[in-house]
Amino acid sequence: MNVRRDAIFPLFLAALPLLTLACATPSPQRVAPELPARPSREVLANGMRLIIQEQRVSDVVALHLWVGVGGRDEFPAERGFSHFAEHMLFKGTSSRGPGFVDREIEAVGGRTNAGTSWDYPFSYILLPSRRASQGIEILADMVFNSVFDAKELAREREVVFEEMRLGEDNLRNYLGRRLFYLTFRGEPYGHPVLGDRDMLQASGQETLRGYYKRHYVPDNMAMVVVGAVDPAEIRAAVNRAFANKPAQGYRRSVPPAPRPLDDSYREVRPRPERQGSLGLGWLAPALGTQDMFATDLLVHILGGSATSRLHQSLRERQRLVSSVRASYSALQGAGMIGVSALFEPDDIDKVEAAVLAEIKRIQDEGVTQAERDRAVTAAESRHVFQIETAEGRAYAYGMAETLWSLDGELRYLDGIRSVTREQIQAAARRYLGAARSRLALLPADRVR
Amino acid sequence: MRRLAFLALLSLAPAIVPGVWAAEPIQRDRMANGLTVLVRENSTVPVVAASVMVRVGSRWEREDNTGITNLLQHVLVKGTQSRTALQIAEEAEDIGGSISAAGDIDTSEVRGAALARNWRRLLELLADVTLRPTLPESEIEGERRSVQSALKSRADQPFQRAYDAAMERVYGPHAYARPVLGRAPTVAKLDRNALLEHYRTFYRASRSVVSISGDVSAREVFTEVRRLFADMPSGDGAVPERGVSPVSAGGRDLVTHPSAQAQIMVAYLGPGIAHKDYAAMKVLSVAVGGGMAGRLFTELRDKQGLAYSTGALNPSRVDPSVLVAYLGTAPNNADRAEEGMLRELGRMTQERVTPEELSRAKAYLMGLFNLDRRTNARLAWYQGFFEATGVGYDFAERYVRAVEAVTADDVLRVAQAYLTRPAVVSLRPAAR
Numbered sequence: 001m002n003v004r005r006d007a008i009f010p011l012f013l014a015a016l017p018l019l020t021l022a023c024a025t026p027s028p029q030r031v032a033p034e035l036p037a038r039p040s041r042e043v044l045a046n047g048m049r050l051i052i053q054e055q056r057v058s059d060v061v062a063l064h065l066w067v068g069v070g071g072r073d074e075f076p077a078e079r080g081f082s083h084f085a086e087h088m089l090f091k092g093t094s095s096r097g098p099g100f101v102d103r104e105i106e107a108v109g110g111r112t113n114a115g116t117s118w119d120y121p122f123s124y125i126l127l128p129s130r131r132a133s134q135g136i137e138i139l140a141d142m143v144f145n146s147v148f149d150a151k152e153l154a155r156e157r158e159v160v161f162e163e164m165r166l167g168e169d170n171l172r173n174y175l176g177r178r179l180f181y182l183t184f185r186g187e188p189y190g191h192p193v194l195g196d197r198d199m200l201q202a203s204g205q206e207t208l209r210g211y212y213k214r215h216y217v218p219d220n221m222a223m224v225v226v227g228a229v230d231p232a233e234i235r236a237a238v239n240r241a242f243a244n245k246p247a248q249g250y251r252r253s254v255p256p257a258p259r260p261l262d263d264s265y266r267e268v269r270p271r272p273e274r275q276g277s278l279g280l281g282w283l284a285p286a287l288g289t290q291d292m293f294a295t296d297l298l299v300h301i302l303g304g305s306a307t308s309r310l311h312q313s314l315r316e317r318q319r320l321v322s323s324v325r326a327s328y329s330a331l332q333g334a335g336m337i338g339v340s341a342l343f344e345p346d347d348i349d350k351v352e353a354a355v356l357a358e359i360k361r362i363q364d365e366g367v368t369q370a371e372r373d374r375a376v377t378a379a380e381s382r383h384v385f386q387i388e389t390a391e392g393r394a395y396a397y398g399m400a401e402t403l404w405s406l407d408g409e410l411r412y413l414d415g416i417r418s419v420t421r422e423q424i425q426a427a428a429r430r431y432l433g434a435a436r437s438r439l440a441l442l443p444a445d446r447v448r
Numbered sequence: 449m450r451r452l453a454f455l456a457l458l459s460l461a462p463a464i465v466p467g468v469w470a471a472e473p474i475q476r477d478r479m480a481n482g483l484t485v486l487v488r489e490n491s492t493v494p495v496v497a498a499s500v501m502v503r504v505g506s507r508w509e510r511e512d513n514t515g516i517t518n519l520l521q522h523v524l525v526k527g528t529q530s531r532t533a534l535q536i537a538e539e540a541e542d543i544g545g546s547i548s549a550a551g552d553i554d555t556s557e558v559r560g561a562a563l564a565r566n567w568r569r570l571l572e573l574l575a576d577v578t579l580r581p582t583l584p585e586s587e588i589e590g591e592r593r594s595v596q597s598a599l600k601s602r603a604d605q606p607f608q609r610a611y612d613a614a615m616e617r618v619y620g621p622h623a624y625a626r627p628v629l630g631r632a633p634t635v636a637k638l639d640r641n642a643l644l645e646h647y648r649t650f651y652r653a654s655r656s657v658v659s660i661s662g663d664v665s666a667r668e669v670f671t672e673v674r675r676l677f678a679d680m681p682s683g684d685g686a687v688p689e690r691g692v693s694p695v696s697a698g699g700r701d702l703v704t705h706p707s708a709q710a711q712i713m714v715a716y717l718g719p720g721i722a723h724k725d726y727a728a729m730k731v732l733s734v735a736v737g738g739g740m741a742g743r744l745f746t747e748l749r750d751k752q753g754l755a756y757s758t759g760a761l762n763p764s765r766v767d768p769s770v771l772v773a774y775l776g777t778a779p780n781n782a783d784r785a786e787e788g789m790l791r792e793l794g795r796m797t798q799e800r801v802t803p804e805e806l807s808r809a810k811a812y813l814m815g816l817f818n819l820d821r822r823t824n825a826r827l828a829w830y831q832g833f834f835e836a837t838g839v840g841y842d843f844a845e846r847y848v849r850a851v852e853a854v855t856a857d858d859v860l861r862v863a864q865a866y867l868t869r870p871a872v873v874s875l876r877p878a879a880r
Contacts, residue, residue, distance in 0.1 A: 315594075
């Protein structure tokens with residue numbers, strides 16, 4: 001299916017921080033030893049950050065443009081603007097008509113797309129390396145010169161509404177989004193990234209363009225270039241395209257720490273599917289905090305693979321669920337550990353009890369050395385597999401630079417390797433306590 | 449799996465210089481028992497991917513055993529003479545990788561990946577599950593339940609449900625009409641004896657390809673595979689080739705489903721992978737519904753705002769394939785969208801694509817193809833799939849040349865030849 005310009009939904013995002021963070025350090029001995037093992041990072045005079053990683057794994061370049069504004073920065077009257085604005089980047093600039101960006105990139109066999117989360121939007125172009133400068137110019141045109149034509153705006157709004165409907169129909173998306181909504185109820189991370197239908201209906205050309213002009217400024221942007229490129233040429237192209245825009249003194253606010261959860265964070269909702277699902281959510285460490293590493297390993301051991309505690313116990317031994325997994329979403333100002341399961345509706349109480357029992361077992365007895373080692377190997381392996389593509393690395397660097405720190409990203413595996421069994425057990429005790437959210441999705445006739 | 453879907457999209461395309469990345473030649477070995485081994489040495493990243501691809505799948509299934517291949521594949525990795533299911537999974541994770549299996553249509557695979565330094569352990573594990581599975585009763589029951597649950601999930605998803613309905617409508621009595629997962633009543637009855645017989649019939653050396661890509665030495669891999677797979681039974685299992693050619697009469701089905709969006713599918717039969725029209729049909733499918741500059745996307749989404757998702761699929765099949773145009777929209781737009789889709793598809797049979805459209809479609813198609821062949825897992829899959837489907841492991845280069853040679857006249861000709869009787873499925877919520 002053609003999934004395009006997505007709001008990045010929670011479950012998708014959920015898996016990402018782990019995956020993403022895991023892709024930092026290039027393998028020292030094998031990966032193109034003559035190339036720099038670390039990316040270069042520089043700051044233009046106008047505050048824009050530029051990260052370049054030369055990588056000759058394939059003849060393509062990934063160009064990522066990240067902006068520091070997302071769903072969590074929006075005022076109530078702006079709900080959904082970050083995502084809507086990201087769509088409009090493709091709907092015409094002062095020199096390119098609507099759809100021209102897509103056509104120009106596809107005509108050279110490239111790809112372009114974008115995504116938005118609570119913490120950021122990013123747009124990317126992937127194309128043959130020798131066309132990198134052309135791609136950089138196009139990205140600059142999109143982020144500075146998009147016109148937000150009124151007619152295009154009205155059309156694209158309908159597309160966003162279709163995206164909302166699509167999200168309603170997809171159980172996994174729905175569960176993830178709703179669990180975030182519940183866990184961070186009423187707080188910056190609790191609002192749907194896609195926004196509010198009425199607010200979007202009322203949003204006019206001037207309001208939306210104003211939002212875009214306010215936030216799409218060079219000192220709120222990072223450009224990441226990964227691929228078979230000459231860094232000097234990239235530097236020149238980025239300077240040509242971006243350096244003439246002055247800094248705006250942009251300052252981004254840090255979201256407040258989330259409220260603790262209590263018994264009110266629970267709900268049961270009807271769904272058209274015949275199977276039931278359960279989502280449990282706990283507040284967890286934010287991106288870049290010291291506990292992030294132990295939490296990553298904990299969540300992997302709990303429910304991140306085929307040998308994980310939850311998978312083995314609930315699916316393989318008790319045959320209670322058709323799937324169960326745990327995920328950790330590390331955001332800029334907060335984090336969430338989520339456990340989700342799919343099962344026969346009658347079994348919901350048994351499933352919940354079984355999940356909690358496995359958590360308690362880790363809290364009481366800890367994890368084995370073999371489990372800890374396997375989780376570290378999995379993190380190392382994810383990192384190597386991710387650098388098979390330029391975009392995997394570009395995504396990781398872009399997110400780290402925008403939300404956390406590139407340096408932290410590059411030392412991610414060191415952090416992972418230093419975690420002990422005791423720290424994993426301590427994280428289980430600290431974060432997987434009684435304070436949690438609970439979302440049950442059941443067939444309509446089972447919802448009282 | 450949304451993450452995977454999305455990351456797959458975050459991929460890219462050196463279209464202009466096709467196959468630059470996949471430049472390392474594939475080396476081929478044929479063992480005495482008939483097993484084909486393919487190795488691509490690729491030292492860019494220290495990983496290895498391997499696939500045991502067997503000519504078995506829903507193409508050879510009947511109404512009374514539909515789903516048997518998929519169930520068998522899942523149980524293969526659940527126990528061998530020397531390993532339990534948990535030991536298999538743990539060992540795969542210990543070598544920094546994974547092992548999994550699933551049924552498909554023309555071929556099915558057991559696949560694995562690992563850090564390159566563990567390549568021997570990976571091959572040993574793959575050989576073990578492929579050659580010495582025990583198909584434990586308890587694991588059959590567990591996987592059966594899991595398939596039943598997947599069947600429910602699939603029927604609950606509007607897109608999948610509409611797609612399956614379109615396949616039934618297009619293929620009628622041909623095996624491609626049946627879903628890979630099978631049907632619930634049949635899956636409920638498949639027993640260990642049936643699985644064992646299916647395994648013995650199809651898991652034959654001459655039906656199988658071991659395909660590897662990664663930071664390994666072909667010479668060493670050949671030696672190791674010869675040792676590990678020497679006792680795979682020879683021959684091709686004397687499986688009768690199927691003679692049924694599908695004929696689509698077209699038609700229209702209305703499906704009621706409790707969804708927020710309506711899903712519309714328009715499907716036609718197309719050429720198989722070895723057919724001379726294969727490349728032209730691929731270009732046609734992309735001109736209609738590939739990327740964001742295809743006809744459906746520009747006309748129905750960009751200009752009319754009628755959809756979020758729209759495009760066309762044209763999978764590669766041994767027997768006649770299918771072109772499926774799809775679109776998701778608000779229920780009250782469904783009829784207008786269906787008309788629009790049929791109008792755009794009809795236009796393809798009346799007007800030539802413009803030179804710009806043709807060149808974009810080819811660039812996009814080649815971009816997609818090259819993009820999808822960058823990871824070792826995908827490279828191993830492609831070369832194994834091409835070999836097992838009979839077009840040869842080196843098909844990629846010939847395919848690229850065939851696409852380059854496609855003209856606007858060719859696109860018009862295949863449109864007129866294949867886009868004749870639309871099979872339409874319109875899925876939408878019940879009217880209130």
